[in-house]
Amino acid sequence: MCYTQRGMIVEPVGRGLLAIAMIGEGKQSHGEGDNTTRESLELLYDVSRELSSALDLNTVLRRVLLLSMQRVGANSGSIIVLDDQGRPVESAIISGDHYQNNTTQRLRATLDHGLAGWVVQNRQAALLPNTYQDERWLRRKYPDGSVQRPKSAVSAPLITRDSVVGVITLVHPQVNCFTDSHLALVQAIADQASIAVLNARLYAESQRQAHVMTALANSVTGISISLSLEDVLDGIMGETCEALGVEVVSLALIDPTDGTLVFQAATGPVKYQVIGTRLQPGQGIAGWVALHDEGIIIHDTSQDERFDVQTDSRTGYATKSIACAPIHYRGEVIGVLEALNPQHGFFEPDTLLMLTGIGSLAGTAIRHAQLFEQLQSAHQSYRELFEDSIDPILITNWEGQILEANRKAILASDYDLSTLLGLKIDQLHSIAGEQLGEGFANLLSGETLSYQSRLLTRSGHELPVEVYVRQVKTNNIARLQWILRDISERKNLDTMRNDLTSMIYHDLRSPLGNVISSLDVLETMQPVLEDPAMKSLVEIAMRSTLRIQRLTDSLLDMNRLEAGRPIGNRQRVEMTGLIRDARDIVLPTIMSKGQTLTIDIPGNLPDVFADPEMIRRVLINLVENAAKYTQLRGHIEIGASPDGEMLQTWVRDDGPGIPASEHERIFDKFNRLDMHKSPKGLGLGLAYCRLAVQGHGGRIRVESEPGKGASFIFTLPVTEGAN
Secondary structure, eight states: OOOOOOOEEEEEETTTEEEEEEOOSSOOOHHHHHHHHHHHHHHHHHHHHHHHTOOOHHHHHHHHHHHHHHHHTOSEEEEEEEOTTSOEEEEEEEETTEEEEOOHHHHHHHHHHSHHHHHHHHTOOEEESOGGGOTTSOOOBOTTSOBOOOOEEEEEEEEETTEEEEEEEEEESSTTOOOHHHHHHHHHHHHHHHHHHHHHHHHHHHHHHHHHHHHHHHHHHHHTTOSOHHHHHHHHHHHHHHHHTEEEEEEEEEOTTTOOEEEEEEOSTTHHHHTTOEEOTTOHHHHHHHHHTOOEEESOGGGOTTSOHHHHHHHOOOOOOEEEEEEEETTEEEEEEEEEEETTSSOOTTHHHHHHHHHHHHHHHHHHHHHHHHHHHHHHHHHHHHSOOSSOEEEEOTTOBEEEEOHHHHHHHOOOHHHHTTSBGGGTSOOOHHHHOGGGGGGTTOOOEEEEEEEEOTTSOEEEEEEEEEEEEETTEEEEEEEEEEOHHHHHHHHHHHHHHHHHHHHHHHHHHHHHHHHHHHHHSHHHHHOHHHHHHHHHHHHHHHHHHHHHHHHHHHHHHHTTOOOOOOEEEOHHHHHHHHHHHHHHHHHHTTOEEEEEOOTTOOOEEEOHHHHHHHHHHHHHHHHHHSOTTOEEEEEEEEETTEEEEEEEEOSSOOOGGGTTGGGSTTOOOOOTTOOOOOSOHHHHHHHHHHHTTOOEEEEEOTTSOEEEEEEEEBOTTOO
16 A cells, blocks of 8 residues: 655755745645644654664664654665765665664665665655666566566655765655655655764764774783783684674784795684695785785675685685784784674674774784794703704704704714714715705795615714604794604614515425426326316416416515616517517406407507516506406506607506595505405505516506596607617
8 A cells, every 4th residue: 555645845954954845735725734734843853852862873773764664654665874985884674574784785786876876976865656667776686587576766865964974765565656745755854864873873983982992902811811822823813703703714924934924823614724824925815915014804805806716716615705904013014814704794894993903912912922932942942952862853054054963963973063063964964855855945834854864974884864854943043953763773674574575485486486387287288188177277277376476576576676786687678569468468367357458559669678577567467457446347458659768558447546645655565545345465566567667767657537547657768779
């Protein structure tokens, strides 16, 4: 039902007084006009009295909307409050019996592109008899794709002290429901309400400022409760979350060694993905804030080119809005504090002020905690170095110059302390340059690296050691710590084990040779040849025995190769023949599983310079391995092709594939894939393949993805002048 009232024009005089003139509908008597004027004055008096009884901004907005809707017969309405710069700071919506506050972000599009924005910009009330026919009305689409039906709407600015402090919009579901008299009435109510809205806004701002001061006061206690850096960071995280009501808080500090931002603490579901992340100066929102020493709030990160989308891609967290402020200590930016995704969907106007205040408090607390930890670290370093450590420990700079050494290092090296401090670390042992990187660059991440070497003593004695090296900080200066662990006993045990294993392998060869000779004789005997069952049994026994022989030969070769012995029986070998031999040997196994095996080699394949028996076993191992992991009736392919001065050979299957994390590990001795229903085995076949191929000067690798099969590829040097 559409309600109407008598026409009334309300024109503000100096925006403080209301001049009310009645416009009769047709001809009216003088008495009737006086009654209408009195009713209008009573209405405005009621509005003024109703609004002046409250200071809470939400209460004022609700009352303004309810009074306006009741007087003009609207079924819904909205009101947006603006600050002195014309930015929305608060809003409310009433739809039927439902009241909604904190809807500023929802109404922002209306203020930017809709009727409310037009009214604010033109400082003029507007009447829309049919919203469907007026381009000032922002049409919205519903999730199901439908659009709003035409309505009638009226909107008026709230102006006081010659400033627009807000805008009110009322809507009725019927077109042509509102008239000029409704427009005048809404403007009259808006003029009366403007001072109340302004007072309530100022009161709300004062309350927020008090809230900021209270939050900062609480933060002082929460942040400064401990000298432990971890406790300080936890306090900052907790106080910021509580003060701002956000989903995630993170804190990054500037690394003085390279100027990068390193995230030291975070809250929320991606805490551990965030901690340790490094940003270059100027990278992302945090990098921009640190570089420009300026706090910012971004309400929609998708619209800001400074936002680093790679961070969300790496963590899997969706950052919608962000507030970021610098952390200072004695006027210098030492880090940044970020708050992400407010729980209510928008940042309060005082968010940046509060975040900046917490950041300033945090800077002092963090620096004090860092200084305390440095002092503790120095004491701990002293204790670790000079108390009774069972291992030699050395401290060097990044050039390798030995700066400190413990008693065990002095005893193990036979050097006195003054002489030892004049040496470089590579004068005591051969460092693993490739593993540590040029200039020890691989240690910058903080990871501990290890390798085996030999300690060179002053007396000329060599001591096998396991070296553990990592970056440490003393007095906030990055150093390198070297721990040289004596592994003489382990080496002796390894030697004994290898000797014992080698002896067993040698002892196996003789009886195996006798078994093979006996089977050869048995296979030539007439009764066996005539009996198919006997012949089949002999063939099975022969294949199994040859397989055991290949295993023992491979184990012996592995011992030789691990000992660094060169391959002796190298000659010019036709790779095509080796591939066909391997196929013939494993074909019975392939056929028993209903699998197919194809060969893909060109006609002019060059020869290789290799030990034919060792490479034949490499091919057999790879094909047997493929047959193990390929399902019944699967397919296996052997192929080869020239690759510069090398010949590339591959064995490809359509099995379950191998995870990328296992691509290197599967070539280690006694290592097998930890997969459901994985075939049994010792885990030596692929280890032998790698040793044999590398011993020939080639390389072996695997290319695979889970569910897409695997390709084992190795290279061998071709014979010079081979076609």
